[in-house]
Amino acid sequence: MRRLLTWLWLIPVPLTFALELFIGSGWSLILGNVIAVAVGLPILIRAQLRPGRSARLEWAVLGLLGGLALAAVAATLSLTTLWLSLTVLAMLTRASSGRMSIASIVVLAVANIVCPLVMADGATFALMVFALIIAAIAIGLMLRSNDRTLIERQATATEAERRRIATELHDLIAHEVTGIVVLAQAAGRSDSPDLRTTALAKIEDSGTRALEEIRRLVSDARSGKRTDDSPATAAGTVSDPGPGAASRTPIASGPQALRDRVAAFGKSATITIDTPTEVAAPVWPVLDRVLVESLTNVRRHAGADVPVTVTVMTEPTTPTVSAVAENLAGPDVLGTLVMTVTNGVGSGGVGAGSGTGLNSLRVRVSHLGGRIEAGPEPGGGWSVVARLPLNPVNDHRTGESR
Template structure:
């Protein structure tokens, strides 16, 4: 997380707190105005003991809103039940007396928004129904004249319908966001699963080559077994890392499992230790100027090309890997060898599948791939990549 992003989140958090404080302050002022307002020929509500009960219910509802956090939906139901009880007590004691309920009505409306948005959350959908009933009947306390009863009830129902609609919209947006996140997670896991070919093919090919070399070379068998053991351990490490990422829901946060530019030299160095003269050059101009997705793709180009050298380039004694800047907006990754096309069991296993997947990945980020024989002999795998991935139109 950059400093700019952290500062933006902090400002947003402060703004939301100030908004909540403003809403709570406004509700308290409305409640105070209700308690002291009265007509010329009547006493203010604070002279009536039931008004204090209704005021306490309003304060409780405001407190529920002020302290509400996702997962505390049951307190919305408690506030709604308390409101229904206060309204029922008003009907039993004195229906003609004007009570207190405007601040409570507004607070229940906000809580209704939360209840609808979290429709399926515990303790259940009954919270929304009870809150809606409390909002519908709370007008009995405020509309004491028959002429205002019908108009006031219609206004309350219209407001309730608006709150329910907004809550349903927010709920649909939340569900769409969750589905999008799950789809992205599934796509990432599928992509990681497809990367298994590269990890397995590279390491297992190295093990096969070492085993074949040990059969014909007159060297110490212990050294050959040590080389095979090292290659096998590298394969197991890669496999463990891959399996862990496929099993972990939050894998990949801040980690690039598919490699980057700094790991290309290690890749070439391991290939060099397996018996081929391999050299690597990475332009220093690319340090810090390439997006992680592009760096991972460049790493995959080199890995796939070196794997194909082992499988298909018969007699290759020299491999040159170059990652150079191509203008100010791109880079070029090339792997060239001096071998000849190979035939046999190793060359025929999985031929073409790696380049097909590599081409799809490169096209996805806005690059191009070229894999062809060289005029002077050998094979060339070259890719042009943008330094930043291409934007995808929805």
């Protein structure tokens, strides 16, 4: 339907031409109409098929000027030439990209205004034509603005898709690769054949999982499928941060899953959880992602044997008037859930990071109205502190949790 509407400008052309032929407006006017239609119409159709190009429209202006000259000889207003002129003005304004286009718009507009002045009561018709020309140029400017908006939206969507892919590559693959590097280093430094065999087997498992994720990501990108990475609705899976993870585990749905993450890291990591049972469901996947990223960064920057302490506890907060008025949360679930991941000084990991993971975590946490802080500890080491509301406020604008 939309494509059909863009071609409605063609309908008046045969109607006006037939009307002027039927009333016998004179041979000069008819000849002018023939020239205008023969020169302008094919160029307009081609410009309609390929919008945004104005070079050929400038040739259509020459044909229309010839038609207007013959209409002036006949001392009659040519409706066919006028309509084609208005269409060319709108398309030229939409696609104008240089001085030649602007000059063509000015010349064609002035010619259409001057032509009626040779007629009786020409000033009235010239005023009418002037108003129509203003309307045609305004339509062209509106279409030009719409084109720019569409281009900006496409650019924004492309950039958002690139960021999504980068985030998925980091979240789902970087952890596997970190584990592979750690295992490879351990196997290279060990003289035990059994340890090397075990490490190679786990490297193969991790590499297979990473390859599967890459294939899935490429397949989703080709098919245009979007995976919902919203922390409030995430239902996918992520791999364990430790190199010993032999299978994929679901995104955390409760405290026990967080304990399993810490246990997979190694004996040097401990976790303490002191939270009420009334924690909103969207909070756990975000905590899980923060924990996975934090433990992976510990392994990457500090090493696999560095001591790690994880604490999850609540801080009470005073309910706001708006929260109570909207009945968004009861007093028993108001508060802030704080997870702290602290590691000591290590002997060195597998390399430096790019900061992508921490930026991704900030976005995920902010979606639920929380915040995350990371920095060095006074006595050495590093800590990551994530603060999330126990009951995130629902965003009525998007229908998602904030």
